[in-house]
Amino acid sequence: MDHIVFEVGLAIALIALSGLISAKLRFSVIPFYILVGMAVGPHAMEIWHFDFRFIESAPFIDFMGRIGVLFLLFYLGLEFSVGRLIKSGRSIAVGGTIYILINFTLGLALGFVSGFPIAETLVIAGITTISSSAIVAKVLVDLKRTANPETEMILGIIMFEDVFLAVYISILSGLVLSDSSSIGGVVLSALIALGFMLAVILIGRKAVPLLNKVLNIRSNELFLLVIFSTLFLVAGFSETIHVAEAIGALLVGLVLAETDHAKRIEHLIVPFRDFFGAMFFFSFGLSIDPLSLGGTAVWIALAAVLVTLFGNFTAGMLAGRTASLSPKASANIGLTIVSRGEFSIIMANLGREGGLMEILQPFAAIYVLILAILGPVLTKQSKPVFMALNKVLKFKDPRIRKEKSTGTG
Template sequence: MDHIVLEIGLAIGLCVLAGILSIKLKFSVIPFYILVGMAVGPHAFHWGYLDFRFINSAELIDFFGRIGVLFLLLYLGLEFSVGRLIKSGKSIAVGGSIYIGINFTLGLLFGFLTGLPLAEVLIIAGITTISSSAIVAKVLVDLKRTANQETEMILGIIMFEDVFLALYISIVSGLVLSSSSSVGGVILSALIALFFMLGVLIVGRKIVPLLNRWLDIRSNELFLLVIFAALFLIAGFAETIHVAEAIGALLVGLVLAETNHAHRIEKLILPFRDFFGALFFFGFGLTIDPTALGGAVWMALIAVVLTLIGNFIAGMLAGRSAGIPPYASAKIGLTIVARGEFSIIMANLALAGGLAAIVQPFAALYVLILAILGPLLTKESKLVFRILDPIFGFNARHERRRSPKTSR
C-alpha cells in the first residue's frame, strides 16, 4: 500500500476490530492491538499483489504512538499527583518497596543470567518490574473490585511504581541515550535527568496558584491548546537533555494534578489518550518481526515464570505488612502481574539506543503472555489461592498470628 491516509484509516479500522474481538473474548485489548500490528507490519507475509503491509505509514503511526505515550503518562500523573502520593501512607510505601525490590532483583538476576551487556540487563529489569496500570485498572473495574480491601494497596503499588519508573527511566535513558561512553558522562547525564525531574516538580508546585489563574479559560479549544503546548514543550525539552519524553509528560501531569483544573483536563484528554494509545500498541506490533520471535521464546517463558513467582510472593508480603488477610493478599500479586505499556516503553528505549535486537521480540512475547495471563489469573484468583493454600498454609499461619491477640 502506498497511500498514507488510506493506511492510517485501515490502521484505525484494524484497531476497532481488535477492540471488538477483545470485548467478545473478555480479554485486555492490548495484546490484540499488538498482534494486529504484527500481522500487517513490514515483516509480515505478503504474496504478489496481496500486500497489506503497513510500510509508508509506519513512521507516521510510530509518531502517533509516541503521542499516545505522552497522553498516557500525562493522564497517570493527573490521577494521583505528588500530594496524594505523600498522603498515601506508610503501608503503601512499604508494600511498594517490597514489590519493586523483589521484582527488580529477579529482573536483574535474570538479565545477568542471559549474558547480555549491562545496558540490556537494565532494560530487561525495567521490562519485568513495572506492571500495566491500564490493564490493572480495567480488570478492577470489570470485576467490580474497586471497593475491595486489597484494592487500596494495589493502587498504591501502582502509584509507587510510577514514581520508581520516573526515576528509573531518567537514569537508564542517561545511560542508553547518552552520546558519552565514559562513566563520568553517564553519571552527568543521570544527574541532569534527576535535577530536571526534581526541578519541574518543585517549581511546578510553587506556581500552582499561578497555574490556577492561567488555566481559568472558558474556551475548551484554547484550554486544550495551552495544555498541549505545555505537554509537548516540556516533554520535547526533556528529550533534548537525554531524558525520556514520557517522563516529561508524567511530570506535567503531576504538576497539573495539583491545580483546580485537573478534573477538566482528565475529561478533555481522555479521548486523545485512548485514540493515540491504541495506535501506540498497534505501532509497537509493526516493529516486531514475527520470524524473529522464535529466538526469544524460552527467554520470555522463563521471565514469565519468574514474574509470576515474584509477584505472588510480593503480593503476600505486601498484604501481610498492611494486615490484609492471605486471600486478599494473594489477589494483590495476581492482579498486578500483567505487563503492558511501560514494558513496551522500556523496549522502545532499547531500540532508540541501538541495543541488542533480542530485546524487542523478548518484550513483545513477554507482554503478550502476561497481558493474557494477568486478567485471567485475577479473575480466577480464588481458585489459585485454594490450590496453593493447602501446600503453603497461608491461612493457618495467619490464624496463628491472630490467636495471641484474640486471646488477650
C-alpha cells in the first residue's frame, strides 16, 4: 500500500493529459481515456519496458470506474423524467424488441458463419447485442442531446436491454457453467428485474411530494450525503437482484428529476460525474491487453463491427419509425447506441469462466475497443452520416404521411 497514492495520482495525471490532448484536437475524449489506459495497463511493461502496471491501485481504480458508471447514468436520469418515459412506454417496448431481435439474430448468424460451436456462438451474440450504457450516457451529456426527442427511445432501449441481459445471463450461465438451466429460474429473474424497474418508477413518482420535503436541506454537505446514500443504496440493491447497478442509478435519477430539487442536484453532481466518469474509461482501458489484439480474432471482430453498424442503424430507423420520429432522429438512435463496453466484456468473461474457446477474450477486446472509439465519433458526426446515407437510400418521414392521412398541415 506504500505507492497507492502515487499510482492514483499518476493515473489522474495521465487522464488529465489525454483530456487536454483531445480538447486540443477537438475530438471525443472517450477514446483517449481508453487508449491511455491500455498504454499503461497490466501488460505495458512488456511493450514499453517500464513498470506502469498500477499493481497496488488497480482494484481501487476499478472501483472508482464503477462509481463513474453510476454517476453517468444517474446524471442522465436527472436530465430526463419519469413522465416522459411512461408516456413512451409502448413505443419503447416495441423499439427495444426490434433492437434486440435484429442485433441478437445478426450476432448468432456471425457466430455460425465463423464456424463457432453453439456455446461460443451464444456468447458472441451476447457480446454484440448489448450496448454500453456508460458510453451512451457520456456522449448524450457531452453533446447536450438529453432533451432531444429520440433520447427517450435511447433510454428506453438501454433499460429494455437490461431486462434482456438479466434473462440472457441466466440462460447462458446455466448452459456454460452447468449441465442444465432452470426455466423457472430464468423467468423469475426476468420478472424480478422488470418488477423492480416498474416499482422504482411508479413508487418514486408517487413519492415526489415527500421527496421535496425530505430534500429541503440548506446545507450542501448534508444534501449531497442524502443524495449519495440514496444513489448507492438503490444501485447496490439492484445488483443483488440481478439488475445492473447502472440501471439502478438511472432509475434514481429519473425519480429525482421529478422533484423541485433536480437542478440543485444536477449542479452539485457534475464534478463527480466528470471525475469518476473519466476514471471508468481509463479503468476500462487498463482491462484490455494490447498483446492479445491479433490473429484470427481481428478479422472476426472487424466483421462483427460491420454487422453491428448495420444492425444498429437498421434497428434505430425501425424503432424511430414506430415512435413517429423523423428519419434524422431515428438515425441518431442507431448511431448513439452503437458503442459497446462493460456488458460485452462481462459476456466474454462468462465464456472464459465456462472454459470456452480462448479467442472470445481477444475478440471481445478488439470489438469493444473499436466500437468504444467509433461510437462517440459516429454520434457526434450523426448529421453528415445521415445526410450521406439519405442521398442514397432516400428515407421517408413517417410524420408527413401521418399528417396527410389526418388531413392536417
